[in-house]
Structure formats: C-alpha cells, structure tokens
Amino acid sequence: MTSATARVRSAALAAGVAGALALTGCSGGDSKDGSSSSPSATTAPTSSTGTPGVTGASAELQGSWITTAGGKIVALVIDGKKAGVFATGGTVCSGTAGTEAGMRMIHLTCTDGSKDRVTGMVDSVDDKAMKVTWSGKLGQETYTRAEGGKLPSGLPTQLKQ
Template sequence: MGLVSALALTACGGGSGSGAPSAPSTSTAPSADTVSPSATGAAAGIQGSWITTAGGKIVALVISGQRAGIFMTGGTMCNGTVGAAKGTQKIHLTCAGGAKDRTTGTVDSVDGTTLKVTWSGRTGQESYTKAEGGKLPSGLPRR
C-alpha cells in the first residue's frame, strides 16, 4: 500500500507560506522513518509514520525531525511542529478547513511499536501503531 509513503512525502514538503503548494523536489527526500539530526533523545523515539483508526477512517500521524502532519481518509490534513515543553513532547498542528480535534497533542508514551497521544480537542487519547516500510500495520479494522 502506497498510502503511508504518499502521506510521508506530503508531510515532508515545505510550503512557501502563501497558501500555494510548493513545487515538487527533484531530489530524493528522506523517508519519514529517517531520524533527522535535530531529533535526538526523546524526540527520536517519536519519529516516523504512525497509524490509527477513528470513526471508520484511517488517521496517519507522520513525524520527521521537528515537523509533523496528520492525514485522514476523507481529506483532513494538518501540519505543524513537534517540540519539548516542560519535559514533555508536544505536537502543535494547524488543520486545513479549521478542524480543531487534533491541534495540540501531548505524547503520553512511546515504544518501538506504539505511540499514545492525548489531544486537547474532543479526540482525547489515541493510540497509534508504527507503520514500517510504507505498509499499513497489521490489525487495523477493514471495511
């Protein structure tokens, strides 16, 4: 499934800030699973592509360096940053269309396969599974 690969590449793209999409790069971009030099210590543990389901939709959280993005089937897209605040990892996102469910998240825990984030919106806590090699993790509900 190329879903995770496509989502990861979208999350890594930079924007001009003008709202216009940036031109595709002709260079080979690192995958979201590659740890950026700026991602060290606790931040290195949350790097990569993470998948969950919510309301029958796939939610992909992609973290690369200090950049983060969420992509949901159905079109919701959010992007922003990851950083430490008062000893915890925080995710700050801005969503197209003004969605507020996943704009500020606190990383509760992370291990090699599971990332738990509590969002300040009505979403609450979500548990994500690590997506390796551009493939969806096993065990996701299928429609």
C-alpha cells in the same frame, strides 16, 4: 484479499505517502531550473500566543503512525521537528513535534479548519505504539508504528464509506 481490505490499505498508504511528501516539502510543478512553482505543504501552526518553544522530537517519535477513528484511517507522520496528520476523507494537518517544558508535544493546523488534533501531548511511546492525548473532544488515541510503507497488523478490514 477482499476489495474492502484493498481499499483500506490503499487509503492508508496514500495518506502515508501524502504525509511524507508534505513533511519533506516535495511538491509537483518543478520548473526546468529545479525550482518549485508551488509552495511547500508544510506550514507552522499559528496562534494568538505565538509558536510555542518546541525543540526537536525525540528519535522514538520519528516515523509513520496509524490509527482508526470514526471509521477513518488516520496517519500521523513525524520527521524531525515536522509533524502531519492525514485522514481518509481529506483531513490534512501540519505543524511541529518536539519537547516543550519537558513534555513531548504536537502542534498542528488543519487545512479544513478541524480542531480535533490541534494540540497533543505524547503520553507514551515505544517501538510499536504511541499514545497521544489531544486537547478537546478526541482525548487519547493509540497509534501503531507503520514500518517500511506497510500497514500494521490489527487494523479493521472494513471502514464506513
């Protein structure tokens, strides 16, 4: 395995782990009595119109999904109604995923203020791939399911540094 491949895999796995920790509300700094001294990383999105009426995401959306965009690995993690996006380079977004007016929607807020993946509509999903159309300039992205902490096959082995 080349060092570039190893870096790509390490970055993707780190993003997935960070995503899982953020979505489950795990954080460091637990005190002796088991209470946490730091806030959870999950934050509901805020908007001037309030939080949309999102219900639980369907079972087929659940899990870790990976894509590449702009030379970066992007991990989309959905756990229950919680959703998060984690990209190499430091982008971290969290929010909700669920059914809204009969459509499967994802609503996120990014810590760096990015607006690339704020509102997404799931166009299609099966056991291997999910297509999400994001509002704004990104448009449609196709994600591949990552099973058991392993990267899906077919990812590029070299990304822009």
